[in-house]
Amino acid sequence: xxxxxxxxxxxxxxxxxxxxxxxxxxxxxxxxxxxxxxxxxxxxxxxxxxxxxxxxxxxxxxxxxxxxxxxxxxxxxxxxxxxxxxxxxxxxxxxxxxxxxxxxxxxxxxxxxxxxxxxxxxxxxxxxxxxxxxxxxxxxxxxxxxxxxxxxxxxxxxxxxxxxxxxxxxxxxxxxxxxxxxxxxxxxxxxxxxxxxxxxxxxxxxxxxxxxxxxxxxxxxxxxxxxxxxxxxxxxxxxxxxxxxxxxxxxxxxx
Numbered sequence: 001x002x003x004x005x006x007x008x009x010x011x012x013x014x015x016x017x018x019x020x021x022x023x024x025x026x027x028x029x030x031x032x033x034x035x036x037x038x039x040x041x042x043x044x045x046x047x048x049x050x051x052x053x054x055x056x057x058x059x060x061x062x063x064x065x066x067x068x069x070x071x072x073x074x075x076x077x078x079x080x081x082x083x084x085x086x087x088x089x090x091x092x093x094x095x096x097x098x099x100x101x102x103x104x105x106x107x108x109x110x111x112x113x114x115x116x117x118x119x120x121x122x123x124x125x126x127x128x129x130x131x132x133x134x135x136x137x138x139x140x141x142x143x144x145x146x147x148x149x150x151x152x153x154x155x156x157x158x159x160x161x162x163x164x165x166x167x168x169x170x171x172x173x174x175x176x177x178x179x180x181x182x183x184x185x186x187x188x189x190x191x192x193x194x195x196x197x198x199x200x201x202x203x204x205x206x207x208x209x210x211x212x213x214x215x216x217x218x219x220x221x222x223x224x225x226x227x228x229x230x231x232x233x234x235x236x237x238x239x240x241x242x243x244x245x246x247x248x249x250x251x252x253x254x255x
Contacts, residue, residue, distance in 0.1 A: 003056045003065035014066070018108035022250035023064040025109050026243065027100065028052040029125075031074030031118035034082040034208070036160035036216035037180035040172070041084050043164055045072045048117030050171050051236055055115070058240035063247030066109065071096065074121045078207050082215060090124050097128035101137045111250045113140045113243060138254055142242050151234040154218075156189045159208070161218020163231055170228030181220050188213040 006014065006025070017023055030045025040046075049070045056067060076087035088096070101112055112132075114125055122141070129139035148157065157163050168176050192211050208215055 003059065003067055006066045006068045014107060017064055017066065021064065022111070022247075023066055023109050024243070024246050024250050025066045025068055025104050025112040026052060026056070026115065027068045027112055028070040028115045029074060029117065029121055030070065030072060031076045031087075031120065032072060033074075033076035033079040033085040033087070033118075034215045035164065036185065036212075036220070037214055038177045038220060039160050039165060039168055040175040041086070042072070042175075043160070043168060044074065044117040045070055046172060047164065047167055048115050050167070051117075051232060051239060052115045054232055054236040055239035055243060058236055059243050059247075060240075061244045061247035063250050065243065065247070068100070074118045075124055076118070076120055078120060078205075079215070081207065081209075093121065093124040094128045094131070097125065097139070098131050101128070101132040101139060102135060105135060105137055110136060110254060111138050111140070111246060113142060113246045115142050115239060116144055119145065133254065136254055138249070138252075140242075140246050142239050147235055147238045147242075151231065151238065156192050156218055158192060158217035159212065160216040160220060162220055162222045162227070163218070165220040165223035166225065166228030167232060168228070169223055169225040170232065173225065181223070183221055185213055185216045186219045186221060188217045189219060192217050 028048040030048040032041050032045065034041060035043045052067065056065065059065065073086055073088050075090055075093050076085050079085040080087050104112060116122065116125060125141050132139045148163070153163060165176065165181070191213060211217055
């Protein structure tokens, strides 16, 4: 069955789609936070939205997918001391996710997949998933980190790095301040390794200054639009497979 964009449908049309059989909602979520001196603060939500749109074109499933409008803001406390960052508080984000989920339940949709563009959202998504599970909804999150690892990301590709910069060059080149990409930013890789080595088996909360140079962790000077296109194609194919699996599970009874 084809996918559709939720906001472009009327309420009666959505009711018909939900009544026709198990449907899966797909929700991109990102953040608005500093991304070094060269990328826009909207990088995470733009990337989540773009990759969701591309992945949907690759899904092959009998299940109806409803692509929801994205959640632009996320949990960005680790970047909050950098002016320009906008963050939700954890309880706010959890409430937003559970409110959307409960609204979908009233429509008759019992499955939702989050395509998450910001790692800082993970903990809230997991908690919201447990709360929604108790109400009869199965909330999935695409494991973006695992997918990045499978398709060749470096361990130091963390923030405003080669991958994000490449994707933005491919999709939103007018937003990239290429003149601010300097070799100095790559010193962040050493800082990241030092922080990781110091942690060992002991984990603590960190702010971006603890692990970055000028808000960057990675090597953005290696970025190119061509790499961005190639990476998105691989990532979208992996996400499409995850969505297909969610479609297969959509009619499973939730205990």
